[in-house]
Amino acid sequence: MRTLDPLYPHDDGDQIRGGLLTLLRGTGLPVAFGGMVQPGGPPRMTITELAGTTTAALRGLAINAGAGLGGKALALGLPLRVDDYPVARSISHEYDGPVAAEGLRSVVAVPVVVHREVRAVLYGAVRQRLALGDRLVAAAVDAGRELERRLTDRDAARAALTTLRTAAPGPVGSRRSPDTVPAPGAAGPEWEEVRQAHAELRGLLRRIDDPELRDRLDAVADRLAGAVTRPEGGPPGPANPLSPRETDVLACVALGCTNADVADQLGLRPETVKSYLRSAMRKLGAHTRLEVVVAARRAGLLP
Template sequence: MDAQRAEAVEVRAALLRMRRSGLLPVAFGGLVTGAGPAGGHGARQFRISELAGTATESLRGLTITTGNGLGGKTLATARPCSVTDYGVSRVISHEYDPAVAAEGLRSVLAVPVVVRRRVRGVLYGALRQPYALGDRPLTVVLDAVRELEQTLAVRDEAQRLLSFCQQPVTSDPRAWEQVREAHSELRALAGRIPDPHLRQELLTACARLASAAVPGAAAESRAARPAPLTARELDVLASVASGATNAAAAARLRLRPETVKSYLRSAMRKLGAHTRLEAVVAARREGLLP
C-alpha cells in the first residue's frame, strides 16, 4: 500500500469515528497532496477525497483553495471554523455553494489537520439543518483530528528514517552512532504503525542496518539461524544500545519501566551476558544490532 492510499484509509477512519458519535451525520475531508515530511508548508489547496454519510458525490474531488469557502478559510487560518447556515453565511466566500447545496448541508464545521506546524488537510462535520454547532461536536472532530495528526506524524517520521536507511553505511564512528540511533527509533516506531506493509518495511530496514555491521559471509550464516530474541526484547536492547536509560526506553517504547527491565533481563540471559554492555556486544556479534 503506497503512502497516499494509506493516508486515505486513515482519513476515512477519522471520518467514521466522527459519525459514530451521533452528533455529525455527515463527515468529509482530505489532505494536501504531497505534504509529507519535506513539503506542505504554506499549502495553497487540498482536495476533498473522502466522504462518510453523504447522499451524493457532489463534494468528492472538490479542490479547496486557501481563503475560499469554509475549508479555504480553515486552511488559511489553521484554526477551526464553523457556519450555522452555509449558503447565507457572511463570514465565508461562496465558491462552493452549488456542491454544498447539492448535498443539502446547512451547518458545517471545519477543523485543520496540523502536523509539525503545517496544515496537512481539513476534516468537516456537517448537519442538514441550520443548527449552531456547539462544543460537543467540535470536541468530536478535534479528537478525530488529533488521532489522525499523530498517525501522520508517526508515518512522516518512519519515512524520514527509511530515507536515512537508504544511505550507504560508512566506517565513520560518528555515522555509526546515527545508524544505531535510527535503528532504535525505527524499532520503536514499528510497534506503533497500524499499516502492516509499512511496519514490515521498517523491520526490514532495521535488519539491513543490523546486518551492515557484520561481514557478508558471517551475516548470511547468522541470518539462517532462528532469532534468539523476541521482537520486544530486541526493541529494548536496541534502545539500550543507543544510550537510553530504562526510563527513556520505557517512554520510547510506551512500556512500563518494570517491563523494560524484565525484557532486558530475559535478553541478557538468552545472550549469556551479565551486564547491559555485554548484551549489546553479544547482540551486535549476532548481527541483531548495528
C-alpha cells in the same frame, strides 16, 4: 499527494479515510469528507475522500486558503463550524454550489496540524440546520488530533527508512558493497546515524495500527540488523531469540539511553524496561548492558 515509498506503501488518502471514520464514529454525523494540503505553492487543499455522501459534487474540489469554511480553517489553523452553511455570514461562499448539490447545511471543519503546518482538513456535516454543540465539535477535533498523530508517526517512519536506505549495507541501502560490511560494533558517524534511525523505527513500530504495514517495517529493521553480520545474499542467521519488545529496548540501550530514556521513548514503565533488559541478557548470555549490546550485534539482532 506525496510519492509512494515502496517500503512505506500507504498513501495520504489511506490516512484521510481513517480520519473520516474516526470522525463519524466520534460525532455521529452522517457525512464526512476531507483531503490533504498540497505541498508547495499557496496553501490549498483538495477534497479527495468522501464518506456518507450521495453525490460526487465535492470530490476533487480545490479549497483555497481563506475561502469557504474549510479554507478559513486552513488559513487560521483553527476548527470552525457553521450551523447553516448557505446563509452563514462568517465565511465566504465560493463553494455554495457543490455544498448545495450535496444538500449540506451544518458543517464543522477541523485543520490537521503537523509540525506547525496544516497538512489536512477534515469536515463533518449534516443535511439539516442544526446547532453543532461544543461536545460534538470536540469529538471532531479529537479525530483531527488522532490523524495528526498518525501523520507524525508516518513522517518519522519515512525519515528513518530514508536514513537506513542511504546509509545501510545490504538489502536496505546501496552505499556499501557486501565486502565492506563492517563488523559488529562498527563505529563512525554514518553507522551511528543508522543505529539512531533503527532505534527510532523500532519505537515507532508499536504505535502503527496497520498490521500489514507494521510487519513490513519490522522486516526492514530485521534485514538491516542481519545485513551487518552477513554479506548480501548470504544465508540467514539463526532465529531471533528475543521478543520484539526486548529488541526495541536493546536498540535504545545501544544508543546509550538510560532506562528512563527507553521508557519515555517506548511508552513503557522503567520497571518494565528493566524486566525486558534482564530477559534479553539471560537469552544472550550477557551480564552487563555493554555485553548484551555486543552480543545482540554479533547475532545480527542490532545494526
